[in-house]
Amino acid sequence: MSPKKLAVIYPPPGMIGHLVSTVELGKLLVPHGIDVTIVLGGQDDGGAAATASFLADAAATNPELSFHRLPQPTLPCNVPADDYVSRSVIQEENTMSFRDLSGDLVHAPGIPPIPADHLPMSQLDRDSVSSRHFLALSEQVCNSHGVMVNSCHSLERRAADAIVAGLCTFPGRRTPPLHCIGPLIKPREEDSTERHECLAWLDAQPKASVLFLCFGSLGVFSVEQIKQVAVGLETSGHRFLWVVRPPPGLEHVTGPDLDALIFPEGFLRRTKGRGLVVISCSPQREVLEHGAVGGFVSHCGWNSVLEAVTAGVPMLAWPLYAEQRMNKVFLVEEMRLAVGVEGYDKGIVTAEEIQEKARWLMDSDGGRELRERTLAAMREVKEAPSDKGESKMTLLELVSQ
Known part of the structure; x- marks a missing residue:
């Protein structure tokens, strides 16, 4: 044996x-x-x-x-991290950071042009430890046995093909095998003993009528931004389910005291019935797969993107941190499964913008076309991990090695 x-x-x-x-x-x-x-x-x-x-x-x-x-380190490490990270030739020959390029477009094989300031936040400053680690890792990947990706070929076809064709490695370096085995997403909480109140509320709403807003585990807004969202949702006239995390400094304020501090006066009363505000968290996958949800305002975290596509829910893209601005470009320009919300890179998204985009997504012909594209992508993504699906076959090939 x-x-x-x-x-x-x-x-x-x-x-x-x-x-x-x-x-x-x-x-x-x-x-x-x-x-x-x-x-x-x-x-x-x-x-x-x-x-x-x-x-x-x-x-x-x-x-x-x-x-x-792993155990916590018992002694602080006083050796500079830079000593462990080799500088690549590219790093040595350049003096500018991506942050210096602002909105100038960065071109790479297999993906649409990306504004330089939309690259992952950890890579914007060339002299940062995270940027140097990333460059070192990029070189080391060429020596690996393969790269597993939490996606499926049908969702990111051009990018996957460019990698396999050897267009994304340093000249003369080997391209490791690429294994697209996704989507890997959190399973539904079907065995939960307590059903979240928001699901019961959704049960009473018409099909595809609710705009769902949720911004991930770290998505926190200022009081000013929360009030802009509230006004935009109210004036849009649409049903909504909105997950709100308390702003910085108000984490320990709860109930009516918190409501009075962060929402416009009378907002919750005026929108009662067609809107539900949930503080802190909700079962996101179950919400997205509920038939009453017709749109998703998302921070473009990759897990959330995969959950939305798997559920066939079109998105309004509102990136916040990490690599989410880059994901937004992929979603809007390449996959065409989302429309961007304007103002996220200017410090505030206005109530007028939220009202306009909510109505566009839920009411317009363009919104309906976006929904049809998302449903088509859903069918392909659901097929990928099934028996004989592309991701399942890739996994079987991988584990047999």
Whole structure:
């Protein structure tokens, strides 16, 4: 009897979304006779309470997965991180940062031109440790056995083909095999003993009539921005389900006291019946798959994008941080599964913009065409992990190696 294979998965620390796809990957590998260990960094991830809760649930419901947390460092490291990161020739020959290029377009194979200031935030400053680490990793990837991607070929066809064709590696360097095995998204909470109140509210709404607004685990707005969103939703006349996280400094204020501080006077009373505000969180995948939801205002986090496409819900793209501005470009210009919200890069999205885009998405011929494209993408994305689907076949080929 041949020994079992072992897979060790180390998710990038910092956000719960990384853990979600990591656990789903582990669950895919186990049925193929692979022992899976998920290694967690010694430092607390962002949103420590939510991360701890997720990990506890994941460990309880997936006993076949092994979780190992690295110990906290006992002594501070005083050696500069730069000493461990080699500078590439490209880094040495250039003096400008992407941030200096502002809106100038950056061209790369397989993707639409991207404004320089829409590249991942960690890469905007050439001299930052994160940027140097990324360049070093980009070179090291060429020596890997392969790259697994949480997407499917049909969703990002041009980008995947460009990588496979060797157009995205340094000249003379090997292109590792590409394995598109997605979508890896959080499963529905069908076994939950308590159904969230927002789902019962959605049950009473007409089909595809509700605009859902949710901005991820770290999506926090100022009081001014929250009030602009509120006015825009109210004047749009449309039904809405809005997940709001308390602004900085108000995290411990709750109930009517919080409402009075962050919403326009009388907003909740005037929109009662056609709007529901949920503080902090909601079961996002279940909401997106509810028949009453007709549109999604999203921060363009990749997990949220995959959940929306899998549910066939068209998006209004409002990126906030990390690589989300780049995702917005892909969604709007390449996949054509979203329309951008104007003003996110200027510090404030106005009530007028929210009203206009909400009406466009829910009422216009353009919004209906966007919905049709999203439904077509949904069918392809759902097919990918099924038996004989492209992602399933890729996974089977990978685990057989």
